[in-house]
Amino acid sequence: MLEVTPQVRIPDDELEWSYARSGGPGGQNVNKVASKAVLRWKAAGTAAAIPGPARARMRARFPSRFTADGDVVIPSQRYRDQERNRLDCLEKLAEMIRACLAEPTPRKATKPTKGAQRRRVADKRRQSEKKRNRRPGGDE
Numbered sequence: 312m313l314e315v316t317p318q319v320r321i322p323d324d325e326l327e328w329s330y331a332r333s334g335g336p337g338g339q340n341v342n343k344v345a346s347k348a349v350l351r352w353k354a355a356g357t358a359a360a361i362p363g364p365a366r367a368r369m370r371a372r373f374p375s376r377f378t379a380d381g382d383v384v385i386p387s388q389r390y391r392d393q394e395r396n397r398l399d400c401l402e403k404l405a406e407m408i409r410a411c412l413a414e415p416t417p418r419k420a421t422k423p424t425k426g427a428q429r430r431r432v433a434d435k436r437r438q439s440e441k442k443r444n445r446r447p448g449g450d451e
Contacts, residue, residue: 350400355381369411
């Protein structure tokens with residue numbers, strides 16, 4: 312069982328693993344051992360694992376990790392051995408979920424200060440005066 316937070320846990324039966332030959336470090340060992348780990352989590356079918364709004368934020372924030380079926384696919388070939396790559400996949404998934412569980416704080420609209428408004432208008436006036444002085448004409 313993957314424990315993301317004390318409230319959010321993903322059972323092992325929802326996680327599917329596949330292994331392949333890695334392209335990362337390992338020398339001649341790379342050609343013989345399937346050390347690359349690919350984690351597939353059926354996020355669409357698990358309503359109880361994470362809340363709906365968090366799942367929507369996760370899909371919006373990490374669209375390349377989702378398949379058309381709604382599965383999350385996470386590969387790892389950082390390490391030379393399969394077990395460390397499996398743990399890396401689990402850690403990546405946990406980090407993704409943790410990042411999406413926190414609700415973003417809504418932006419509060421603010422007004423510019425009176426001084427900022429005055430400076431903006433004064434700068435516009437100065438710029439306009441500069442351009443007006445460059446115009447030809449007025450010589451009689």
